[in-house]
Amino acid sequence: MMRRFDAIIVGAGQAGPPLAGRLTAAGMTVALIERKLVGGTCVNTGCMPTKTLVASAYAAHLAGRAAEFGVRTGEISIDMPAVAARARKVVMDARTGNETWLEGMAGLTLLRGHARFTGPGTIAVDGEELSAPRIFLNVGGRASVPDMPGVGDVSHLDNTDMVALDTVPEHLVIVGGSYIGLEFAQMYRRFGAAVTVVERSERLIAHEDADVSDAVRAILEDEGVTVRTGANCIAFAAHDGGVAVSVDCSAGEPVVVGSHVLLAVGRRPNTDDLGLDLAGIATDAKGYVIVDDLLQTNVPGIWALGDCNGRGAFTHTAYNDFEIVAANLLDGDDRTLGQRLLGYALYIDPPLGRVGMTETQAEESGRPILVSTRPMTRVGRAIEKGETRGFMKIVADAETQRILGAAILGTGGDEAIHGILDMMNADQPVSALRWAVPIHPTVSELIPTLLLGLEPVAPR
Template sequence: MAKFDYNIIVIGGGSAGLVSAYIASATKAKVALIEKNKMGGDCLNTGCIPSKALIRSAKILSYIKRHREFGIKSAAAEFDFPEAMERVQAIIKKIEPHDSVKRYTDLGVDCFSGDAKVLSPHEVEVNGNILTTKNIIIATGARPTIPSINGLGKVNFLTSDNLWNIQELPKKLLIVGGGPIGSEFAQCFARLGSDVTQVEMSPHILTREDNEISLALRQQFGREGIDIHTDTTCKTIVTEDEKQVMVFEKGGQELRVKFDQILIAVGRTANSKGFGLENIGIEFDQHNRIIVDSYLRTTTHKNIYACGDVVGPYQFTHMAAHQAWYCAVNALFSPFKKFKVDYSVVPWCTFTDPEIARVGLNEKEATRQGIDYEVT
């Protein structure tokens, strides 16, 4: 029988990777965790934690402006954007120890900081060292998708990754994308004081939600002064009178919107290539996500598993953790025992105001799948 350095090597220290390593270490398996950037991944550093912290500041400001609705005769607030951004970083720092190298080292995980390269189904190189393993779990996450817009590369555009570095509130913010990320930030920055324009190429914002839900949120955005353009395509970015201008096409007509900052929020692309998987025959779908079976094993190597945003189909922190359980347990106990991943009841929430939440199918999905449903 072959002898390996590790039972499992986990590549990626975000939500999926951390849960995989935690579960494996709890069984006293020999585990290595490789992360090239920050432990905690997107959720801690650029996603759930910072966005919800900033959204909370915006929501409190909104309540203060609406104080008469709550029986409060007088209320006012002086808002300081740099201080709000400092608060965001302070919250990240408070949570960081939970996802730290120290914590996972104390749990018995060998943590490596560096670029992983998969050499074979049982070999991973990091920092010049070759580690051998019985199983590999790929949990490398995803990154913001950058659309092909003429002139975009010439401007300092924002994404959910680098947004947290700004210290000045944009006066005129253009948001490209009407999904959950774009919609959350549209309302958030409008409440903080930005003049926000949101552009979506589909007929509705939040296209995965039922149409009446999307419409209700759009109406709320309109009441808050957000300028929304759906069925609209971004064509090019130009400079006019020393101002940045996005040129759109909508219904065969050309529109122009000036902006100080532009936030790109059109989806996320899986981090699946560039570290060896393509060299050992791993298969990817049209979105670069790793193709896996119902046990979250890759189709070509049954000892290589994948979970989280690099797989999809649900790019949520809780779903990354959900998949991680199946990866870790199946990797450790297969072929004696293995479990098919269960997506029958998936909860999710978009943190707009009002929040849009559901569990399982909505009407749109039930109709598409031919499933009978009842509206109560």
């Protein structure tokens, strides 16, 4: 017998549950299907556990610097089971809170199981068939396993495995020098592991400007992380000491032996076992569901939100997908993906806050640009905290006087970047932020000074 609903949501990540809340509040009957863990990647294996671990690593690092602040401590040691237990509690509290909310939501049927399309408007869950005129996919993604020689012959970890570790690896080799890999690199170095980062590109986080990339590398190397870039042929083999990773770099030893190997080379969407072909839903070559600027698929009445659509890889972009869909469907609004201004952060210490274009992207656009850079050694708040690593940079359009992008690599950078992000969202000229009066002492107080230093840069 077919069960009929006004809407079906597949996946209880960051977009699905709030969408269920809006739809049921509008009087609709909704089925929310989740085959694994409510909360998705962010709650269970991503943002929440990793940033909890980052906080523990920061505490360990600061304790080791206590003498610099006139504080005497004893021997510093890491209780990794306690660190891991703290992260698990944060996860469980968040997941339980989400589950309790959903289970008490009037008009919502929460189903546990694997959803598969049987047609454009029908979905089967463990033998039961459901139908609805509106179907929303929020199925997320998972770590990608690269097709590298020997990768299937050795034991390796992904981000899900890492947040569950309750021991400190003797030597952690991380394949992938981008956001996930670098956060774990610094974190486990501070926990006491030897850490080597292996990156195929010539520099870390290669999509960022070279000065940002170089500064991040220097921060990690200063803490004892070994960085191997230009690894043109990465391969794996079993070794008495764990796993031998062939790196084939232009400099340094050709093989690195690690007790543990973390693969941090990207993500893939959870779309390969949903029966999308039976519904006629189009995907790209990587499996991402193709959507338009309203998040609609090529099949009328079916939307895709969050990581599975390839239009954002962050918790906040997934939540914004929900906001766009809900505003258009329920509020009579006209919101699009094209209106979204992307900001994000790299949570090493100090963090990197980013928004908009890089300087390189702005130069390549051919427009006349203005650029200003200032070191964090000019920021009183950073000096007082003893955390002066990093710098600020802002890029603006010389003709329109609009900010094109910014980077703040420094203490509080993940928060201070929002002052710039908000001005860009409001489409205000540089002068509007120039005459702001920020609070002293804060990181943000240097932003007006940064704007005063804008100078022309010749386009490429």
